[in-house]
Amino acid sequence: MLQNKHILIGITGGIAAYKICTLIRDFKKSGAEVKVIATPNALNFVTKLTLQNLSQNEVYIEEFDVKNWKPEHISLADWADMMLIAPASANTIGKIAQGLADNLLTSVACAFSKKIIIAPAMNCNMWNNETVQENLKTLQRRGAEILEPENGFLACGYMGKGRLCSLDKIYNAIEEALNYSQTLKGQKVVITAGGTIEEIDPVRYISNYSSGKMGLALAKSAYDMGAEVVFITTKDFDVPFKKVLVKSALDMQNAANEEFETANYIIMAAAVADYRVKEYSQQKMKKCEQDSITLEFVKNPDILAELCKRKMDCYEDKSACNCKPVIVGFCAESENLLENAKAKIAKKGCDFLIANDISRKDIGFGVNDNEVIVLSKNGDILKLDKAPKNIIARKILECISTI
Numbered sequence: 001m002l003q004n005k006h007i008l009i010g011i012t013g014g015i016a017a018y019k020i021c022t023l024i025r026d027f028k029k030s031g032a033e034v035k036v037i038a039t040p041n042a043l044n045f046v047t048k049l050t051l052q053n054l055s056q057n058e059v060y061i062e063e064f065d066v067k068n069w070k071p072e073h074i075s076l077a078d079w080a081d082m083m084l085i086a087p088a089s090a091n092t093i094g095k096i097a098q099g100l101a102d103n104l105l106t107s108v109a110c111a112f113s114k115k116i117i118i119a120p121a122m123n124c125n126m127w128n129n130e131t132v133q134e135n136l137k138t139l140q141r142r143g144a145e146i147l148e149p150e151n152g153f154l155a156c157g158y159m160g161k162g163r164l165c166s167l168d169k170i171y172n173a174i175e176e177a178l179n180y181s182q183t184l185k186g187q188k189v190v191i192t193a194g195g196t197i198e199e200i201d202p203v204r205y206i207s208n209y210s211s212g213k214m215g216l217a218l219a220k221s222a223y224d225m226g227a228e229v230v231f232i233t234t235k236d237f238d239v240p241f242k243k244v245l246v247k248s249a250l251d252m253q254n255a256a257n258e259e260f261e262t263a264n265y266i267i268m269a270a271a272v273a274d275y276r277v278k279e280y281s282q283q284k285m286k287k288c289e290q291d292s293i294t295l296e297f298v299k300n301p302d303i304l305a306e307l308c309k310r311k312m313d314c315y316e317d318k319s320a321c322n323c324k325p326v327i328v329g330f331c332a333e334s335e336n337l338l339e340n341a342k343a344k345i346a347k348k349g350c351d352f353l354i355a356n357d358i359s360r361k362d363i364g365f366g367v368n369d370n371e372v373i374v375l376s377k378n379g380d381i382l383k384l385d386k387a388p389k390n391i392i393a394r395k396i397l398e399c400i401s402t403i
């Protein structure tokens with residue numbers, strides 16, 4: 001089940017470090033590629049040579065032991081399909097929760113956008129410490145999976161909760177996470193992102209504040225879940241999948257139409273301008289004598305509504321609801337969120353609508369977090385609580401891929 005999967009294991013300084021040797025061997029036996037980062041303290045409990053022999057790879061310890069042009073904390077994060085931190089000490093948990101990056105392990109964790117599984121092990125009083133518990137909750141809220149320690153006899157002589165959970169539990173959690181990450185394998189997912197740019201003349205345009213971050217998070221998550229991703233965007237992000245860079249609503253519509261027939265999912269996360277100037281000026285418009293000027297705007301096509309119509313035209317049975325592509329719209333509202341969203345899903349005819357409240361400054365436009373309501377055309381409503389956009393993205397994809 002783990003054939004050719006890339007598992008990155010971070011080992012911190014705790015007596016349970018020796019148990020990870022068995023785990024590395026089990027992963028290798030299942031066909032996985034394993035790389036190990038050990039904190040300098042971890043090497044007090046288990047040797048570099050042991051980890052190196054078992055993983056059949058170099059063991060990474062020092063942050064600035066640079067061997068190639070790409071810094072280790074980036075190349076290891078890129079290489080891995082997921083990251084396991086086990087045993088995770090209270091110290092490392094605290095640093096990762098606070099975004100500190102003072103050694104290779106914490107730097108990689110900080111740069112890691114895929115799944116992280118954390119298996120803590122520590123003295124029971126440390127485990128019960130309020131700060132440790134808050135740090136774990138913070139990590140969990142951001143998408144990390146915590147495998148709680150077990151009760152029992154601890155190496156420090158205490159009886160209580162703090163022993164590393166069983167190796168079987170860790171192995172199963174990893175297997176599940178890696179398989180789950182392939183739920184969109186064989187599926188083509190087309191995602192639009194960013195605010196469209198409607199040019200007025202060679203130096204001026206109108207646009208909006210959309211950062212494209214939600215669309216990017218969706219595209220990355222879909223890619224991590226095994227999908228073939230086509231990312232139609234007005235923002236030039238560096239991505240490892242097909243990117244179609246566009247400016248205007250008309251460009252975006254052409255690009256989306258081109259992908260339509262082969263797409264399994266089309267997700268319109270872009271903030272498309274409703275209007276464009278009626279006449280683009282080939283030359284730079286000059287300042288004139290009058291104190292005011294008037295620009296005339298014409299309506300842009302509603303890309304989402306037209307894609308939905310095209311889909312319906314493909315099917316004789318108009319009630320067919322599981323047919324491809326599944327079309328998902330976004331709905332940015334500054335008031336009456338649910339009411340407007342319900343009206344919008346009915347009007348546009350999409351399979352799902354993701355609604356968010358742009359009157360709030362802590363979510364949505366331009367920031368890293370979001371909180372959304374997912375509406376389905378069958379009338380189901382699901383609220384996704386405030387979380388980083390990558391977590392919201394995963395949940396949206398899970399939701400739309402289970403119909």
Ligand code: CTP
Pocket residue numbers: 249268269270271272273274300301302303304305328329330331332333
């Ligand atoms: N959309 C689109 N083409 C447009 C306008 C919007 O495809 N010309 C898509 C957006 O990508 C989004 C959804 O429609 O997925 C809803 O966008 P939104 O701006 O909330 O709705 P509008 O239809 O523009 O309605 P209004 O601005 O009046 O709320």
